[in-house]
Every structure is written in C-alpha cells, then in structure tokens.
Amino acid sequence: MTGIETPExxxxxxxxxxxxxxxxxxxxxxVFLHAFQALCPGCVSEAIPQLHRLEQVFGKTDLAIVGIHTVFEHHAAMSPVTLKAFLHEYRITSPVGVDMADTHSDIPITMQRFALRGTPSSVLIGRDGNIINQTFGVEVDLVLGARIAMALSERVPDFTSATSDKEAGGCADGVCTAA
Structure with missing residues (x-):
C-alpha cells in the first residue's frame, strides 16, 4: 500500500x-504514523524505544509523529484510563489517537483502512499525502532514518508566488539570463 493517497x-x-x-x-x-497497543510486547520493547529515538533525532524538523492506539484484542483491558497511564509511564508525548472500533469486526477502522497486519506497524506519509512506506514490525533504525530524511528533503512547490520565466530568468536555446 505505497504510492497511493493516504486514507483518513x-x-x-x-x-x-x-x-x-x-x-x-x-x-x-x-508524517510518521505509528500503530501500537499497550499490551503488545513488541510495541513496548522495540517500537516505543524507537519512537523516542525518532523524537530525539527529528524533533526539530517538521516531521509530524502521530500515534494510533489500535486495539484488535483484549478490548476490555484497554480503557482510556489505561491508555492515559501507559502514555504517562512510557513518556509518550506525541499525539495519540484511539482507533475507532468497528461495530461489525474486532479490527478497528483505521487499522482496516491502512490494511495493517498487526502491531507494531508504521506508515511513512510524504508531504504530498501519499504513502511512502508501510512496515509491519519495527524497521531497522538506520533504514527508517534514511526514509524519513528523504521524506523531509522533499519540498512541495509553492505555486502561489510563481513568476514568469522572463521575470525569474532562466535558460532557453543555450542562452541563460539572470533574474
């Protein structure tokens, strides 16, 4: 599910x-969207520590880090009070949304929309709103860091301040002019 527009x-x-x-x-x-569950051993031992490393490395950039607490098992144990305590204990300060339950399935709606296979999972979304990468499990820090750095380096063009080629200068037929 990469290269397509991201579901909401x-x-x-x-x-x-x-x-x-x-x-x-x-x-x-x-956007780095990380899906986790408080009772997921891999989330606690690997994904949450990686999240803290990402915040340290990319905290001063415009990368948006958003968590989604997606519960597809142990529903009764996962109350908002439990999640609030979990976020406090594990020092998770980035925004975290509770994935909306589906009345027809044990699989929450966001998890379905992104076709997540379980937790931990992550989705890297580019500036254009398209999915760059989706991972089930925890990706190697170096690989994830490189992906995020590339996403950060992409700039969305600002067409609101466009000027004509003649005003901005440019090259045509082997001749260049300055602005």
Whole structure:
C-alpha cells in the first residue's frame, strides 16, 4: 500500500493534543504514523524505544509523529484510563489517537483502512499525502532514518508566488539570463 493517497484516520479520542488531528491538515509535512497497543510486547520493547529515538533525532524538523492506539484484542483491558497511564509511564508525548472500533469486526477502522497486519506497524506519509512506506514490525533504525530524511528533503512547490520565466530568468536555446 505505497504510492497511493493516504486514507483518513478514524479516531474516537485524542491524547497529548488539544485538538483532533487529521492527515489532511498535515498535508505538506511528512508524517510518521505509528500503530501500537499497550499490551503488545513488541510495541513496548522495540517500537516505543524507537519512537523516542525518532523524537530525539527529528524533533526539530517538521516531521509530524502521530500515534494510533489500535486495539484488535483484549478490548476490555484497554480503557482510556489505561491508555492515559501507559502514555504517562512510557513518556509518550506525541499525539495519540484511539482507533475507532468497528461495530461489525474486532479490527478497528483505521487499522482496516491502512490494511495493517498487526502491531507494531508504521506508515511513512510524504508531504504530498501519499504513502511512502508501510512496515509491519519495527524497521531497522538506520533504514527508517534514511526514509524519513528523504521524506523531509522533499519540498512541495509553492505555486502561489510563481513568476514568469522572463521575470525569474532562466535558460532557453543555450542562452541563460539572470533574474
């Protein structure tokens, strides 16, 4: 599921943010979406520590880090109070949304929309709103860092301040002019 426009999140409650977050509102920024469960051993031992390393390395960039707590098992144990305590204990300060339950399935809606196979999972979304990479499990830090660096280096062109070629200078037929 890469190279296609990103589906929107379906979130029932947000933590660590005063306002709900939409991927549409984040367009123009690369987004690292990490899906986890508080009772997932791989999330606790590998994905959450990696999240902290990402925040340290990319915290001063325009990378948006957004968590999605997607519960597809142990539903009764995963109350908002439990998640709030988990976020506090594991020092997760980035925005985290609770994946909206599906009344027809144990698999929450965002998990379905992104075709996530389980937790931990991550989705890297480019500035253009398209999925660059999707991973089930934890990707090697160096590989993930390189992917994020490439996503950060992509710039969305600003067409609002475009000038004509003659005004901006340029080259045509082997002749270049300065602006």
């Amino acid at each position: 999140l379906a979130v029932s409650e947000w933590f660590n943010t005063p306002d709900p977050i939409t991927l549409a509102a984040l367009r123009g920024r690369p």
